[in-house]
Amino acid sequence: MSRDHEPRVVTPGFRDRVYAAVRRVPAGRVTTYGDVAAVLGSPRVARHVGWALAALPAGTEVPWHRVINARGTISHRGDLVRAAEQRDRLESEGVDFDPSGRVDLRALRWDWPDLG
């Protein structure tokens, strides 16, 4: 039987919404997977934000490096090469990292002011 008839948050156009949301994050600022997911409609689909970014076509202009996890660290899940590139890009934008490789979310977390 039906558990809930609520519409799914992750629709076929989910990836494009993720990209559109991430593009709103300005240089020098960061956001989290959970924040992007919340903006899209559900904080529970944070993993799918990561999935969408993993499926990001090469050449697509999306500041994917500004998306980090809720702890303020870079999620690499084994891909240290991409993680290094992400950190390098962020540092190029002026994002500072702690000795432990952590970003100060309290100061740099984007607040999505354009949501109204």
Added chain:
DNA sequence: TTGTTGACTCCCG
């Protein structure tokens, strides 16, 4: 169809 996986997050200890 079921079971596994994942660029996550929260809760404990």
Added chain:
DNA sequence: CCGGGAGCCAACA
């Protein structure tokens, strides 16, 4: 603060 375990929802085999 950090590591481990559980929960989470779709994609994928």
